[in-house]
Amino acid sequence: MALIELKNVCKSYYSGSLETKAVCSANLKIKSGEFIAIMGPSGSGKSTLMNIMGFLDVPTRGRYYFENKKVTSFDEDSLAEIRNKKVGFVFQFFYLLPRMTALDNVKIPMIYADVKDKEQDKRARKALKQVGLGHRMKNRPNELSGGEQQRVAIARALTNNPKIIFADEPTGNLDSVSAKEIMKIFEKLNKEGKTIILVTHDSKTASYAKRKIRLKDGLIQ
Numbered sequence: 001m002a003l004i005e006l007k008n009v010c011k012s013y014y015s016g017s018l019e020t021k022a023v024c025s026a027n028l029k030i031k032s033g034e035f036i037a038i039m040g041p042s043g044s045g046k047s048t049l050m051n052i053m054g055f056l057d058v059p060t061r062g063r064y065y066f067e068n069k070k071v072t073s074f075d076e077d078s079l080a081e082i083r084n085k086k087v088g089f090v091f092q093f094f095y096l097l098p099r100m101t102a103l104d105n106v107k108i109p110m111i112y113a114d115v116k117d118k119e120q121d122k123r124a125r126k127a128l129k130q131v132g133l134g135h136r137m138k139n140r141p142n143e144l145s146g147g148e149q150q151r152v153a154i155a156r157a158l159t160n161n162p163k164i165i166f167a168d169e170p171t172g173n174l175d176s177v178s179a180k181e182i183m184k185i186f187e188k189l190n191k192e193g194k195t196i197i198l199v200t201h202d203s204k205t206a207s208y209a210k211r212k213i214r215l216k217d218g219l220i221q
């Protein structure tokens with residue numbers, strides 16, 4: 001069974017009558033447990049495709065099935081719920097809240113998921129240990145290295161126990177040593193059963209994935 005299935009998915013942006021086709025006729029099946037790299041030049045539609053699969057954006061045309069359910073007919077509330085429970089996100093620029101400790105940053109998605117305080121604390125500590133940051137829980141982002149900040153972001157993506165982790169250029173802002181550490185974490189998470197879908201234009205980063213999807217001008221090659 002496919003975890004994700006896209007049928008003829010298109011996403012266009014309009015400015016007046018001018019149409020920009022960010023993604024066109026995307027047909028794609030992704031199984032649970034895959035580790036995928038979405039590659040392609042800047043502007044080829046990688047983030048758009050990822051955002052559609054991650055319920056952050058809706059297609060203009062076509063159908064999206066997640067676990068055989070038709071996502072394209074979900075309302076805003078159902079989308080928010082599935083986004084919160086089924087997927088975790090990691091971005092190039094970490095997006096940690098500067099005044100909060102690593103531990104509190106990791107708790108944020110659980111606040112939205114109505115997880116009880118004690119359980120929040122337990123899961124956040126576990127996730128930080130999973131990414132090797134058991135000793136930095138009380139530090140704020142500006143006291144952490146780039147690689148450590150990205151590890152906090154990965155821990156934050158893990159706390160609601162998502163099926164899929166989406167990562168958009170997760171190593172784009174890191175030196176090569178930290179990038180490798182981050183990719184090793186994704187590799188480990190994939191071995192533990194998580195589906196990983198990552199966007200990158202770096203072939204070294206992509207080499208950790210088991211399948212590569214190439215985009216050009218919005219089309220899957």
Ligand SMILES: Nc1ncnc2c1ncn2[C@@H]1O[C@H](COP(=O)(O)OP(=O)(O)OP(=O)(O)O)[C@@H](O)[C@H]1O
Nearest residue numbers: 013020021022040041042043044045046047048049
């Ligand atoms: N909100 C938007 N409004 C209008 N056009 C957009 C919007 N988002 C993306 N686009 C356009 O859609 C196309 C695909 O954009 P997308 O961000 O998916 O590319 P990308 O492959 O992720 O690029 P990069 O590697 O630079 O991040 C581009 O031409 C972009 O300008």
Ligand SMILES: [Mg+2]
Nearest residue numbers: 046047048168
């Ligand atoms: Mg992008």
